[in-house]
Amino acid sequence: MDFSIHITGFVALYIFMLAAFAGWVIIGHVPAILHTPLMSGSNFVHGIVVVGGMYALLNSSTMQEQVIGFFAVLLGAGNAAGGYAVTGRMLAMFQTSGQKTHHAKDRHAKARHLKAT
Amino acid sequence: MTMTSIAQLIIGVTDLAAALLFMYGLKRMSSPVTAPSGIFVAGVGMLVAVLASFFYVFDVGATAKPHLMVNVGLGVVALIVGGGVAWWAGKKVAMTAMPQMVAIYNGMGGGAAGAIAAVELFGGKAPGTTQLVVTLLGALIGAISLSGSLIAWAKLQGVIKKPLRIRGQQYFNIFVLLGTLAVAGYLVYVAQGASSQLLPTPQLIYLFFGCALIYGILMTLPIGGADMPVVISIYNAATGLAVGLEGFVLGNPALMIAGMVVGAAGTLLTLLMAKAMNRSVMNVLFTNFGGAPKHKAGHIKGSMKPTAAADAGIFMRYAKSVIVVPGYGLAAAQGQQKLYEFVKLLQAAGVSVKFAIHPVAGRMPGQMDVLLAEAGVPYDLIFQLDDINDEFKTTDVALVIGANDVVNPAARTDKSSPIFGMPILNADQAKRVYVVKRGQGKGYADIVNALFYADNCNMVYGDAAAVLTMMIEAVRGLGTKAAA
Numbered sequence: 001m002d003f004s005i006h007i008t009g010f011v012a013l014y015i016f017m018l019a020a021f022a023g024w025v026i027i028g029h030v031p032a033i034l035h036t037p038l039m040s041g042s043n044f045v046h047g048i049v050v051v052g053g054m055y056a057l058l059n060s061s062t063m064q065e066q067v068i069g070f071f072a073v074l075l076g077a078g079n080a081a082g083g084y085a086v087t088g089r090m091l092a093m094f095q096t097s098g099q100k101t102h103h104a105k106d107r108h109a110k111a112r113h114l115k116a117t
Numbered sequence: 118m119t120m121t122s123i124a125q126l127i128i129g130v131t132d133l134a135a136a137l138l139f140m141y142g143l144k145r146m147s148s149p150v151t152a153p154s155g156i157f158v159a160g161v162g163m164l165v166a167v168l169a170s171f172f173y174v175f176d177v178g179a180t181a182k183p184h185l186m187v188n189v190g191l192g193v194v195a196l197i198v199g200g201g202v203a204w205w206a207g208k209k210v211a212m213t214a215m216p217q218m219v220a221i222y223n224g225m226g227g228g229a230a231g232a233i234a235a236v237e238l239f240g241g242k243a244p245g246t247t248q249l250v251v252t253l254l255g256a257l258i259g260a261i262s263l264s265g266s267l268i269a270w271a272k273l274q275g276v277i278k279k280p281l282r283i284r285g286q287q288y289f290n291i292f293v294l295l296g297t298l299a300v301a302g303y304l305v306y307v308a309q310g311a312s313s314q315l316l317p318t319p320q321l322i323y324l325f326f327g328c329a330l331i332y333g334i335l336m337t338l339p340i341g342g343a344d345m346p347v348v349i350s351i352y353n354a355a356t357g358l359a360v361g362l363e364g365f366v367l368g369n370p371a372l373m374i375a376g377m378v379v380g381a382a383g384t385l386l387t388l389l390m391a392k393a394m395n396r397s398v399m400n401v402l403f404t405n406f407g408g409a410p411k412h413k414a415g416h417i418k419g420s421m422k423p424t425a426a427a428d429a430g431i432f433m434r435y436a437k438s439v440i441v442v443p444g445y446g447l448a449a450a451q452g453q454q455k456l457y458e459f460v461k462l463l464q465a466a467g468v469s470v471k472f473a474i475h476p477v478a479g480r481m482p483g484q485m486d487v488l489l490a491e492a493g494v495p496y497d498l499i500f501q502l503d504d505i506n507d508e509f510k511t512t513d514v515a516l517v518i519g520a521n522d523v524v525n526p527a528a529r530t531d532k533s534s535p536i537f538g539m540p541i542l543n544a545d546q547a548k549r550v551y552v553v554k555r556g557q558g559k560g561y562a563d564i565v566n567a568l569f570y571a572d573n574c575n576m577v578y579g580d581a582a583a584v585l586t587m588m589i590e591a592v593r594g595l596g597t598k599a600a601a
Contacts, residue, residue, distance in 0.1 A: 003125035004176075005368050009247060012365045012373065019361070019374040022140055023381030030147040032393070032476050032501045035386060035483035040219050041146045041156055042382050043353050045139045047222075048163060048375040049229040049360045050196070051132070052367050054170035056236040057195070058188050061180040065236050070191045072232035077199035079226035080167070084160050085207025086218050091146070091153040093490035 040087040047080025124175035131169035132371035138162030139375050143382065149496060166371060167196070199225075212491050213448045216484060217273040220266045220349050223356050227262030230255055230359035231326065237366060238304075238322050248366055249308055253301040255362030257329050262355040264333030269349050272342050281338040287403060290335045297328035340402065343522070346477060346484075347390050347401045354383025393476030393502075393540070419570035421557065426577050429516075429551045430459070430588030434595060436513035438469040440505065442544050443489065445479050446519015446555060452581035453492035456518065459585050460494070462592050471508070472499045473542050475523035506543050515547035517568075519554070519581050525566045536564060550574040553584045 007015070030038055053076040057069030118126075142159030145151040171192075174185060181188065203222065210218050234256030236242075243249040271277040283289075304321055307314050316324070340348055357379030364372025391398045433439050441460065447453060460470045472494065478485045486499055509515060517524055524544040527534040544550055545568045552569060554576060568574055577584050 019377035020381040023378035027382040033486040042379045046357045046360045046379045051170045056233045058173045059181045073195035074199035075225040076229035078203035081200035082203030082207040082222040087156045
């Protein structure tokens with residue numbers, strides 16, 4: 001069986017069109033509070049370029065191609081790993097005052113614990 | 118089945134999964150409730166796709182076969198070093214330096230797309246004219262994104278302090294861009310089998326990349342630091358586009374989809390940001406913002422009235438309602454923790470406190486939201502411009518900390534001001550305004566602020582964190598006296 005992928009002109013245009021539309025709709029109603037994390041998050045997503053870098057590097061046959069391919073993977077990996085670290089840190093900070101009930105629960109639990117002892 | 122088709126099947130399935138996870142992850146990231154899990158979902162997609170990329174070893178061309186072991190070794194080293202260093206830097210960097218980190222990572226993505234294109238070009242791997250044109254286009258966009266992002270980083274980091282503007286600069290930039298396109302066009306022409314050529318092909322490729330990188334630098338240099346958020350967002354979308362185009366060249370739909378989704382999402386984000394500043398993207402890129410004739414201080418009546426931090430703090434303690442307007446100065450002073458401590462004191466005294474965030478406050482849209490979130494401020498106390506602007510009229514005190522241009526009433530009234538028409542927070546309409554500011558200097562956009570001279574406004578000079586500490590002590594001091 002042949003699982004190789006061949007994308008020619010019009011198929012590529014269809015993929016691009018649908019993907020662009022999807023991106024537009026996904027971000028459509030994002031609140032301003034998430035602009036920075038989302039920019040960072042989409043920055044992470046294009047880190048997938050590292051996979052293309054791996055393809056280019058593994059298919060290199062000259063020293064020049066190997067050097068450039070190495071940098072493609074190096075930079076792509078940086079984009080992906082750094083983008084994930086930064087976005088994760090930003091998003092981990094979001095909490096509502098509703099979530100404070102957490103702490104309230106903790107306090108209740110402690111109080112009960114004290115009573116029991 | 119041969120090993121090659123098994124490898125192709127595995128890569129095909131994982132890339133499909135990655136594309137799905139990216140879109141689902143981004144969707145989750147667009148709501149505050151589900152956002153933290155969104156990045157995890159997208160991260161799983163990335164990890165799977167990167168691991169599966171090693172299956173390319175079963176599917177390499179005949180010329181690359183002898184180098185396979187070396188190439189795999191290089192790949193592993195590059196993944197570990199590149200990923201490791203960036204991960205470490207991303208974990209370690211201060212929250213205030215996030216915008217420039219995003220700029221760097223974005224530039225790396227653009228550079229990777231450009232490097233992939235370079236491998237294809239030097240290897241003469243494009244099977245047809247369409248592929249060659251798309252490779253060149255992706256390379257151009259990727260290279261501009263790389264050098265432009267690095268300039269944006271330098272500006273935000275303070276390495277480059279002033280926008281560089283020369284007469285006729287825009288014409289020169291257009292000339293460089295046209296030159297780059299001409300070299301690209303000539304490369305396509307040569308590939309058609311021209312009998313003689315001006316330069317050997319490798320030199321032409323170097324020239325092409327050199328011109329593209331220089332254009333990215335030239336394009337970004339004249340743009341003022343206050344506009345960097347929009348610029349980073351543009352380059353983010355550009356890198357997405359470059360990745361998508363190179364994805365087509367490599368026949369990898371996952372790259373095409375992820376790249377184009379980011380290209381579209383980034384474009385929309387850029388437009389939203391530009392709209393928040395009431396300017397078009399063209400205006401940001403091609404107008405010398407802040408280079409307009411300077412406002413004369415003589416136009417403004419009144420004077421700046423300094424007051425002590427303690428007095429301001431106590432005044433707010435006995436107010437009914439306070440709206441805090443934070444800006445980059447707060448972030449620069451690392452004062453967000455102190456601010457929330459002060460706000461909690463006010464809340465304990467029965468004062469209603471809200472935070473008003475201008476869409477472009479800080480160095481990146483939403484940066485202030487992130488910094489306040491870091492300090493533990495619940496995000497339902499944080500209000501965006503449209504939701505809170507009418508409340509200033511009925512509010513006792515507006516506390517402006519380290520913000521300047523986003524509360525400048527000149528944007529509403531003074532047609533000659535470069536920021537005229539930009540939506541601002543109506544802090545000047547509060548009954549009393551306290552402005553915490555490092556000194557008497559101007560804001561990032563270098564414009565005099567009429568608010569500071571208004572009758573209902575007092576200036577509290579000093580580092581935001583130090584001023585807030587004094588306010589906290591003053592209000593605490595009251596508390597102990599009342600108890601005694």
